[in-house]
Amino acid sequence: VVQILAPWLDAAEERAWRGFHAMRTQLLARLSRSLLEESGLSGADFEVLVAVSEAPGKRMRAVELGRALGWEKSRLSHQVTRMEARGLVCREECKNGSRGAEVVLTALGRRTIDAAAPMQLAQTRANFIDLLSPAQLRTLAEIADIVLEHLEADSSG
Amino acid sequence: VVQILAPWLDAAEERAWRGFHAMRTQLLARLSRSLLEESGLSGADFEVLVAVSEAPGKRMRAVELGRALGWEKSRLSHQVTRMEARGLVCREECKNGSRGAEVVLTALGRRTIDAAAPMQLAQTRANFIDLLSPAQLRTLAEIADIVLEHLEADSSG
């Protein structure tokens, strides 16, 4: 979101913030581009397929899926509509009680995610994980924990 | 882009990658939401206003602006069209030679960015920078440098 807040940040702060901003932007662009080229999937498609393919029975209630991904229900609904049109998943009525739908992986969806996941992993390693030392990875995880904890506390408190 | 690549990542790698992914997503959501609520600007609006407002004469050639932001020309064109409709910037023909347009900050654009920038800085501090130690900021900057250098080398080589 931010570019130049320079006058009010010291040099070290600015370097960290700008770096984070640029890395976030460019790494995401790289990974989502390669995913799209190699597998024909958007990042959102991929996340849905991974979540559903790991669920027992390769099916998941829509409301659960939304929670797992941290998505709004309308976003999930639109996304599933697009993916259903392409044959990657289908909707089925929930077994017990008719309130709620389930998202079910199709055979095509299964094949697609099985082919895409190893490639995406390789890209993630090559462009990120394997470039960093164990200490750097540890610090990054710490940073994420701190920031996420703050965001949660702040929104629920 | 990625959620669960767990089987092929060790615990430390997974923690760092998942943490980065979640932090990237949620921090961006928080900052862009507060920017929109407080100033009526999207992240893209903000970046354009900051860049133009810092240029000499509060004006900037479109091609330069695109380079500075790392945007495609069509993205910039669409964005400027929307911002022009809202009166935040306007287009003018380039002084020397008629090839190329300039994007010029309007009085409204000036007022808007002057009001928005301090709030956005405060949000960035409160939700990110001020939560981290100098050592953590330093490591994050290092990580960003490594990853960005790799991405550049990889795309140009």
Place this chain on the structure above:
DNA sequence: AAAGATTGAGGGATCAATCTTC
């Protein structure tokens, strides 16, 4: 009314095609 889900509109990002000026 509340929970689960869908829909439509509108901003946003990317791609391919186009147009103009040099």
Place this chain on the structure above:
DNA sequence: GAAGATTGATCCCTCAATCTTT
């Protein structure tokens, strides 16, 4: 032809409104 810029199509995301079932 190449650089600078615009346009239209399409997908993605958010919001507000709606619909259904309990």
